[in-house]
Amino acid sequence: MTAGPILHADADSFFASVALRSRPELAAQPVAVVAHVYIASATYPARARGVRAGMLAQDALRQCPELMLIDVPRAEIEEVGDALFDIFHNSAVAVEPGSIEEAFLDVGAADQAGAVEAGQVLRRRVARELGIPISVGVGRTKLMAKLASRRAKPDGLFVIDVAEETVLRTTLPLSEVWGIGATTLARLHRIGVIRLGDVDGIPQNELQHVCGTAMARRLWRIREGTDDAVVRPVEARTSLTAEGSTAGYDRPDKTPTELVQACVDRLCKRAERAGLAGTGITLTLRPELGGKAIVLKRTLMAATTGRDTWLAVAGDLLAGERVPRLAGLRVSLTGLLPLDRVQHTLF
Numbered sequence: 001m002t003a004g005p006i007l008h009a010d011a012d013s014f015f016a017s018v019a020l021r022s023r024p025e026l027a028a029q030p031v032a033v034v035a036h037v038y039i040a041s042a043t044y045p046a047r048a049r050g051v052r053a054g055m056l057a058q059d060a061l062r063q064c065p066e067l068m069l070i071d072v073p074r075a076e077i078e079e080v081g082d083a084l085f086d087i088f089h090n091s092a093v094a095v096e097p098g099s100i101e102e103a104f105l106d107v108g109a110a111d112q113a114g115a116v117e118a119g120q121v122l123r124r125r126v127a128r129e130l131g132i133p134i135s136v137g138v139g140r141t142k143l144m145a146k147l148a149s150r151r152a153k154p155d156g157l158f159v160i161d162v163a164e165e166t167v168l169r170t171t172l173p174l175s176e177v178w179g180i181g182a183t184t185l186a187r188l189h190r191i192g193v194i195r196l197g198d199v200d201g202i203p204q205n206e207l208q209h210v211c212g213t214a215m216a217r218r219l220w221r222i223r224e225g226t227d228d229a230v231v232r233p234v235e236a237r238t239s240l241t242a243e244g245s246t247a248g249y250d251r252p253d254k255t256p257t258e259l260v261q262a263c264v265d266r267l268c269k270r271a272e273r274a275g276l277a278g279t280g281i282t283l284t285l286r287p288e289l290g291g292k293a294i295v296l297k298r299t300l301m302a303a304t305t306g307r308d309t310w311l312a313v314a315g316d317l318l319a320g321e322r323v324p325r326l327a328g329l330r331v332s333l334t335g336l337l338p339l340d341r342v343q344h345t346l347f
């Protein structure tokens with residue numbers, strides 16, 4: 001852990017960027033990647049036309065009739081996501097993942113110049129090796145680094161320096177502080193807390209009552225500048241996840257079994273490449289009509305990377321369940337252990 005600035009690195013419209021690697025001629029056009037019937041990711045030209053992730057594909061087409069919809073290249077996305085984290089781990093002393101395509105990085109920089117240099121090296125390396133743009137934010141705390149990466153987009157680097165940080169700690173709208181849910185935000189707005197500085201006018205117990213003790217403490221710390229600045233590394237990966245969705249646009253439908261097989265295939269390859277073996281498997285099935293996801297789990301006696309073993313276990317789990325029509329599903333290999341340790345346990 002260092003006291004210098006930290007980095008927030010975040011891929012730009014990740015799914016779409018991965019999909020465009022093999023179709024560079026589409027770079028200037030509005031393009032979106034679809035998962036099931038929703039927009040999963042929109043390129044910047046598409047965003048300029050009002051297309052947003054999470055929209056129904058049909059609404060997006062109404063908004064932007066020349067929008068080009070393409071399928072999620074899941075296998076490629078997962079591969080690029082793994083490779084992106086390999087580069088993160090290679091470039092930093094600590095990496096705290098935020099999602100499959102963003103993380104906080106402690107690069108061991110002593111000062112701002114060092115952090116900026118490390119950020120630019122990282123951006124160039126990802127562009128060269130993976131062919132996708134990432135944006136990097138530099139700030140003294142996680143909140144500041146994350147605000148900076150948002151401003152760096154697309155394909156840039158932005159620094160929030162000490163002077164700007166001081167201003168933001170008073171003027172930043174609460175809606176831009178990540179991690180505040182919509183309900184809490186509405187409650188805070190109702191008592192007149194719109195910007196961070198507004199917190200000062202609210203008595204302690206009232207603020208705690210309105211947003212809970214933990215959130216109140218977080219807001220006070222942001223005001224004082226003592227908010228979280230520690231990159232907490234995940235020591236080792238304990239699970240790997242692959243996802244698949246059923247019929248979206250221009251795609252023949254897939255059965256749950258076919259989706260599970262494709263996910264298991266990819267997971268076993270990824271685990272083996274990472275030198276890991278799994279001890280458990282979890283299938284999470286998302287019904288097409290909404291409602292609760294169906295979660296099926298099984299743990300084995302010994303860790304394995306064996307594709308046939310996992311296919312059989314997954315098939316068995318599916319067979320024991322009445323599976324409704326699905327929007328998509330997720331398969332995780334869990335309880336991952338380094339392969340060398342697995343071999344040791346055999347003796």
Ligand SMILES: [Mg+2]
Pocket residue numbers: 010011012013014101102
């Ligand atoms: Mg991103």
